[in-house]
Amino acid sequence: MREEVELAKRYLDIEQLRFGPRMQVRWNIDPEVLSLPVPPLVLQPLVENAVKHGVEPSETPAHIRISLHRHGKNYAILTVTNTQAGPSAPGLGMALANVRHRLQLLYDMDFQMEQRHKAHAFQVQLRLPFNRTPAYHCPCTS
Amino acid sequence: MHILIIDDEPLARSRLRHLLGDCTPHGEHWTMSEAASASQALPPLSGPLPVDIVLLDIQMPGANGMSFAFTLQQLPAPPAIIFVTAHSHYAAQAFDVQACDYLTKPVRLERLQQALAKAKKQLPSDPGPQLAIAPWAARAGLGRRWCISRPSSKCSPSTPRRAAMCWKAAWSIWSSVTRTRAAHSPQLLGQSGLFATPGICRARGLVSPSARYCPTLASLTAAGGGSAQTFNNL
Numbered sequence: 222m223r224e225e226v227e228l229a230k231r232y233l234d235i236e237q238l239r240f241g242p243r244m245q246v247r248w249n250i251d252p253e254v255l256s257l258p259v260p261p262l263v264l265q266p267l268v269e270n271a272v273k274h275g276v277e278p279s280e281t282p283a284h285i286r287i288s289l290h291r292h293g294k295n296y297a298i299l300t301v302t303n304t305q306a307g308p309s310a311p312g313l314g315m316a317l318a319n320v321r322h323r324l325q326l327l328y329d330m331d332f333q334m335e336q337r338h339k340a341h342a343f344q345v346q347l348r349l350p351f352n353r354t355p356a357y358h359c360p361c362t363s
Numbered sequence: 364m365h366i367l368i369i370d371d372e373p374l375a376r377s378r379l380r381h382l383l384g385d386c387t388p389h390g391e392h393w394t395m396s397e398a399a400s401a402s403q404a405l406p407p408l409s410g411p412l413p414v415d416i417v418l419l420d421i422q423m424p425g426a427n428g429m430s431f432a433f434t435l436q437q438l439p440a441p442p443a444i445i446f447v448t449a450h451s452h453y454a455a456q457a458f459d460v461q462a463c464d465y466l467t468k469p470v471r472l473e474r475l476q477q478a479l480a481k482a483k484k485q486l487p488s489d490p491g492p493q494l495a496i497a498p499w500a501a502r503a504g505l506g507r508r509w510c511i512s513r514p515s516s517k518c519s520p521s522t523p524r525r526a527a528m529c530w531k532a533a534w535s536i537w538s539s540v541t542r543t544r545a546a547h548s549p550q551l552l553g554q555s556g557l558f559a560t561p562g563i564c565r566a567r568g569l570v571s572p573s574a575r576y577c578p579t580l581a582s583l584t585a586a587g588g589g590s591a592q593t594f595n596n597l
Contacts, residue, residue, distance in 0.1 A: 239372050280371075280400055280424040306424070 222289065222297075223255040225264040229287070232265055236272050244276045249288035254297045257351060260327055266316040267301040267345050273312060274343065275303030292348065299347040306341070317345065324349075364483075365394045365412050369404045369428065370420035370447065379418055379447065379470065386476045401426035401434075408435075414442045416463075416482045421448040429453060432460035443482035 226248075233246055268287065276283040286302045317336065324332050324347070333348040366383060370376045376397050387393050394412060398404035400423055408414055417435065421428035428446065435441050443463040446453065447470060457465045463485050464478035 239374060241373055243371075277422070278424050280402075 222257040222259050222264075225259060225261070226250065226255065226289070228262075229264045229268045232268060233272075233285075236276070240272075240276055243279065243282050244272070245282050245284045247284065247286045249286065249290070251290040253291055254289040254299075257297050257349065259349060260323055263320055263324070263347070264299065264301075266320055267299075267347075270312070270316045270345070271301050271303035271343075275305055279304070279306035281306060291351065295351050297349050297351050299349065300344060302342055302344040304342050320347075364391065364416070365396070365414050366416045366418065367396045367398065367404060367407050367414045367442070368418045369398045369401065369423070369431070370418075371399050371423040372420075373399075375420065375447075375468065379475075382470060382472055382475050385472055386479065400424060401428070401431040404431070408438075408442075413440065415486055416443045416445060416479065418445050418447050421446060421450065421453050429456055429460065432457075432462060436460055440487075443485045445478045445482055 230248075233244075237244055237246070264287075268285065271285045275285060283306065284302075284304045286300070288298075288300045288302075290298055292298045317334075321334050324334065328350060331350045333346075335344075335346045337344040337346070368376050368379050368383075370379070376399075380395060380397070383393065383395060396407040396414070398407060402425055404417075419428045419432060426434075428448070432444050432446075435444060444460065446457050446462050446465045447468065448466075449468045451467055454465050463482045466474055466478055
């Protein structure tokens with residue numbers, strides 16, 4: 222997760238150059254969660270989605286909030302929330318579907334992914350098992 | 364030449380600004396304005412200096428560039444539109460709004476120069492010395508079309524000979540204006556008792572006269588300058 226956060230931060234740094242004050246990002250990280258093993262590219266697609274649908278179509282400053290925290294003993298919750306000024310151009314829905322599909326393959330039923338449309342915000346929340354290393358089944362090594 | 368850059372990304376605007384700086388022909392004066400969205404573009408478009416060329420991004424917050432281009436086409440004197448976008452799939456639609464060119468980001472200098480050359484060809488050509496003074500000028504058989512006399516001007520001669528003198532004086536002022544590209548041409552034009560339309564100023568690369576010097580037909584007739592018929596007959 223530490224690497225995922227690092228990657229997302231680098232990505233957001235680039236978008237910050239592009240949008241300047243139009244993009245406001247707030248991180249809220251529980252350091253404990255940083256050691257969680259997660260599949261690669263689980264956070265960045267969610268953040269990119271938030272930029273595409275939250276910041277790009279907004280003339281006024283848009284906010285992205287990314288929070289990682291522990292939920293009880295066994296779970297980590299990862300939340301990406303973005304404000305939505307108006308309707309954005311519909312995407313292909315690939316990013317979220319892709320993340321969901323990969324998590325399904327790795328964790329089977331032991332994870333949750335929820336999308337919430339609020340009044341002026343959109344939120345994606347992942348609940349990942351904390352004490353379980355994802356089972357990689359790579360045909361090339363097995 | 365007045366060029367308006369409309370792009371929501373500050374870095375994209377600054378890139379275009381620098382490129383435009385690099386392709387300014389020697390001795391030619393260009394004015395650049397910028398807007399971060401279609402709505403912010405309205406003040407420069409309705410300002411005193413007519414916009415000749417618009418460099419227009421497509422994906423922007425609020426009204427997107429393509430729909431804004433439709434709006435621009437409805438203007439009485441629409442500027443030449445050059446799309447500047449990261450996406451190539453709007454190119455077909457760009458024909459519908461009679462865009463002059465379509466540049467994909469990152470923009471290269473040579474390509475921008477080509478686009479500007481095309482846009483310049485699309486602009487109304489220099490009307491030349493087609494000044495007209497009315498209604499006495501019309502009676503005197505002088506030129507018509509671009510300029511009309513101030514209704515209350517002292518420059519309202521009664522005879523063709525006086526009209527010709529007035530014309531000569533006006534012409535010399537007009538020439539000096541066009542030679543010096545004076546920023547205060549409206550004042551000079553005012554002194555000459557002439558009005559110039561934004562079109563002629565644009566063609567001459569001048570700062571457009573303020574609305575006071577660009578009266579509409581209605582305002583002229585309201586000022587007692589003559590009937591609508593008189594002005595129509597110019």
